[in-house]
Amino acid sequence: MGQTVLEMIGIKKSFSGIYALAGIDFSLEQGEVHALLGENGAGKSTLIKVLGGIYQPDEGTIKIQGKEVKINGVPAARENGIGIIHQEIVLVPYLTVAQNLFLGREIKTSIGTIDFKEQNRRAEEMIASLGVGIKADSVVETLTIAQQQMVEIVKAVSFNANIIVMDEPTSSLSNEEVEQLFQIIENLQKKQVSIIYISHRMEELFRISDRVTIIRDGKYVGTRKTSETNPNELVAMMVGRDLESFYARDYCDMEKAEVAMSVKGLTCDGTFEDVSFDVHKGEILGFSGLVGAGRSEIMESIFGARPYTKGEVYLKGEKVHFKNPMQAIKAGVALVPEDRKKQGLVLGNSVAFNMTLSSLRFYMNGIAISEKKRKAVIDEFSQKLRLKAASPDIEAGSLSGGNQQKVVLGKWLATKPEVLILDEPTRGVDVNAKFEIYTTINELAKQGIAIIMISSELPEIINMCDNVCVVRAGKLVGKLKKDELTQEEIMKYAAGGVE
Amino acid sequence: MSENKKKSVLVNNPVVNMFRGNIGIVMVLILMCIIISFATDKFLTGTNIISVLRQISINTFIALGMTLVIILGHIDLSVGAIVAMSGTLTVGFIVNQGLPIWLAIVLGLLIGTATGFISGFVVSTFKVPAFIITMAMMNIASGIAYVYSGGQSTRITNEFFINIGTGYLFKVIPLPVVYMVILIAIFAFLLNKTKFGTYVYAIGGNREAARLSGVPIKKVEIIVFTLSGFLSAFAGLVLCSRMYSGQPSVGSGYELDAIAACVLGGTSMSGGKGRISGTVFGAIVIGIISNGLNLIGVSSYWQLIIKGLIIACAVLLDVQKGKLSGLKKKFVKKNA
Known part of the structure; x- marks a missing residue:
């Protein structure tokens, strides 16, 4: 040269x-x-x-x-x-x-x-x-x-x-x-x-x-x-990086766990095809793959935020097809979206507003919203998630990334989900908040919530998940159990080129 | 302890909060009142204040609906034309068709409401910009008023009908002011205390986040435009009654007065922000400008210019207020 x-x-x-x-x-x-x-x-x-x-x-x-x-x-x-x-x-x-x-x-x-x-x-x-x-x-x-x-x-x-x-x-x-x-x-x-x-x-x-x-x-x-x-x-x-020590995880006993949601042959022409997987109560199922592989799209389709052309979704054995997110929320499915600023929060409104937006139906007194019931929920989740906000009335946009993410998480937990889908739950979040979010996710899994976690951070996938699906170009190319999880193994499937 | 308590009472007091939240417009209002009352002693009299309130009632009805529409991130240009159409038709139904008054009123309100519904339906279903579709509806509604009336105004003398707009409660408070107070209360409740109101803010603030949070965007949009249509039709009814006639030419420019009231009251044209109390103050400011200038004896041509200038200044002041508090924050941070 x-x-x-x-x-x-x-x-x-x-x-x-x-x-x-x-x-x-x-x-x-x-x-x-x-x-x-x-x-x-x-x-x-x-x-x-x-x-x-x-x-x-x-x-x-x-x-x-x-x-x-x-x-x-x-x-x-x-x-x-x-x-x-x-x-x-x-x-x-x-x-x-x-x-x-x-x-x-x-x-x-x-x-x-x-x-x-x-x-x-x-x-x-x-x-x-x-x-x-x-x-x-x-x-x-x-x-x-x-x-x-x-x-x-x-x-x-x-x-x-x-x-x-x-x-x-x-x-x-x-x-x-x-x-x-x-x-x-x-x-x-x-x-x-x-x-x-x-x-x-x-x-x-x-x-x-x-x-x-x-x-x-x-x-x-x-x-x-x-x-x-x-x-x-x-x-x-x-x-190749050191495994960080802050992943708290009590693994789920997969043998005993009941299936919470089961997806069969889900297809959306041109975006993803023939996606099938089961997620159990108490399981954390990871979705790995490169950005743009179609992971978010698959989850949005399950959640009713985007249509799909073929395939079935079963929730606790019953067939469901959500036409919009509202139906999914009522059935006990929650999705914490990838981009909290664009999809997760109304930044100009208060923490309280955002945290209760998806679960208002629980706080109604006739046609009026009961501030008392609402406040109880906000207090509960602020405490659980260790949210650091001066007051629930301050603008969500003024919080740090980690605290914003906790607000989004709180919003979805307030809907009392049975299946919780997390799309890049720790993106752009500082180390401390990361640790707290991992701890919360582990707690939720222990309570028997089925969790699907999309993540591009391999250490997070490897140390938190019971099972991992790898997506490449809209297809499920690999399913790995927790003892098969290594970064090299996942990247092999995700990037292709090595079989 | 007692100091703290006093403070918290002040902080939580809704009336105090209302003034605090609208500090810019309230300052403009007070300043205007002081200037006008120095210029003329007819201003701060009981009868004049009641007359100002009556004058602003029509604009307030419309502006309430407009506030919701603008918070949602849209705009409704058809309101003025709906005022004319509903009013003309209602009077016409009574005078020309000989329908019972209650039926004519119901029909008039219904037609205006339906116009709003159609706008909302088209906007939410076909994602057409509201600016375009409501402008089309403005032409259609205005056209219907002219076609039906042949451009002529129709006189009405029915006592019950006239009483709607010119009557008094307890012989002091004009009925339009009573309606206004009731509607303000209803809309403030709707926007602040109900699921519907929360959803309006959520959609205007971040549509995508609202959608993913399970907010029924289409339904909320349709309801908001329908409410705007209903309020305009109601304004048309009251206006006709006060004028003893149905005129197809009234109502032009009302949409701009309503938008001005919202903007003066701090409603953000990009959606997501705004409050009923702000809009009410905005409507009061606009009302007092014309009332005060009339009392002082300024010609109506000059009034237009002055009105424009005051609106521009008030909005500039509001923008500066935001900047000022931002600067203050920076300064405090630096020092801390």
């Missing part, structure tokens, strides 16, 4: 005291495809945002072509030859490809109007040079996602980018489109463009990358030549 084009040394970045990046080293050589690998929350996106000028690092240096540079904004990144292809397409849908490529730097005619002819001609040239089959005058909206992504790449190259970052570029592409993308990547390599490639998919990394750098918990773990490593080694590097 050629000379080093980019060097990032000791990059640190913290958000309100918590390190997202705790000293990352990364180097990129000319013309190489360098994969960046790490679990969700490991710091990949933060690192890319530092490179793209969206975040400023607290410490560390960035060198481009050996010269130290400060990237203090998106234009600065562009000037330094860095182009970033984000997961979301950022093109104007109603303009043509050429118009998008020249947006903000239009080619003018002598009288000051836009020279569409020249723009189209130049755009065709740019597109052809990368071997992409798209017409310059087609409207972006009419293109497929893959084609739009290619337009983005063309655009990045047109700004003379010699470092291109691709953030999970294949996440919404079909196999055929992935092949096209790889073709383009090879063409870019021939032009001596260097590529930072972020993906979870092992098979892709082994096909196209020259080197792989693994980061974990915001720290640099190591760099390997792709030809000299194997998926198992990479997975071990990705997840």
Whole structure:
């Protein structure tokens, strides 16, 4: 390989005291495809945002072509030859490809109007040079996602980018489109463009990358030549961390436990298919897999928040099909959603308001809500969950992440569920609150509540669950018992590539 | 101990809370009252105060419904047209069709209520922006009023009917003011003490969270628009009675007065926030502006300009209030 084009040394970045990046080293050589690998929350996106000028690092240096540079904004990144292809397409849908490529730097005619002819001609040239089959005058909206992504790449190259970052570029592409993308990547390599490639998919990394750098918990773990490593080694590097000691769990006696809910062949076309599992009273059933594998969608369908096309759900032996969340709640199913700010809380309203929103039917005195009954419940759960809020009347949005999550948890416990579905129950929560949430979950399981826990944090899955289902691309690809649970085993199923 | 007790009584007192929660608008109100009462001694008299209350009653009826609609995160532009349609039809049914008064009133209210129901149904089922659908309903309702009446106003002299809008309770309090007080009480109860009210706030505050919490969004939306339609129809009935006639041209611009009352009262146009007491203060402020300016003898053309300026200032003040308390928090934190 050629000379080093980019060097990032000791990059640190913290958000309100918590390190997202705790000293990352990364180097990129000319013309190489360098994969960046790490679990969700490991710091990949933060690192890319530092490179793209969206975040400023607290410490560390960035060198481009050996010269130290400060990237203090998106234009600065562009000037330094860095182009970033984000997961979301950022093109104007109603303009043509050429118009998008020249947006903000239009080619003018002598009288000051836009020279569409020249723009189209130049755009065709740019597109052809990368071997992409798209017409310059087609409207972006009419293109497929893959084609739009290619337009983005063309655009990045047109700004003379010699470092291109691709953030999970294949996440919404079909196999055929992935092949096209790889073709383009090879063409870019021939032009001596260097590529930072972020993906979870092992098979892709082994096909196209020259080197792989693994980061974990915001720290640099190591760099390997792709030809000299194997998926198992990479997975071990990705997840290998000490088992933390704060998981409190009294396992459930699976032999004696009754089935609380049973799902058979649940299918929603295009999202997930043929999902079957049982969850027992007192069991914690984990759902592992990569983000976007369809875990949340499966649970939302069971809960009535999203339709499903085929399959059956049985609750204590009786067939149910919830048309909306209200029916599910009344039947004793609760779902603590993944995104507490968007789906869990009405942030502008009080803690009391949020905590009792789903269970108001228990506090009615005729048509009026009895404040007394309501307050009793709020007190009960504030205490049980060790909620730290100055008063139940303060805005939920003013609490810390951990306490917000406790409010959401309290809201669902107040509905007196028999089946409790937790979607990423400890995401964005500090260590203390995590411990308290684990303790609560364990208590609930002991009381005989059947718990389904979706989590992307493997230690949490391994140390809390009786059984684990692994989901990949909308399918249940593995079911593991608690004594079979290791991070490597789960990642093998979740990422695929190793059988 | 007794100090603490006193404090907690103050904190928990709903009347005190009502003023505290609407501090911005209450300040504007007091300031206006002081200025006007210096300018004219006719302002702070019993008869004038009662007359102001009577004048604001129609706007308050409509604004109560509008408050719910706006908290929900929507808007209802059809209210003014429903006032005209329901009023014109009710009077017409009595005078032209010779229907019994009670039947005509029921029909008039029903038609207005149905209009609101349709708006709510379309908004919640087809996810059409309420701005568009209620604007369409505004045209339809207004058109119906003109088509039915041929553009003419219809006089009515029936004593019972006239009494609805012009009568008095105990010979002092105008009946519209009585209705107003009753409706304010009902709506404050609905919004603060019932499941329905809680759901309205939840939907406006975070629709997705409300849906996942089992809130029946569609039902609540339909009920809110239906209530708005009913209140507008009721406003139409009272207005006709006070004018001794059904006129298809009344009611235009009422939607804007109602929205202004809500916004003045601190209801957030993006939904999720607002209260009945705020809206009532808002309606009072709007009422006092025109009353005060009339008493001082400002021409009605100038009144429009002044009214606009006061509304803009009051809202600016309210926004600043939020910023100020934010700044204060920061400052306190820094020092602590």
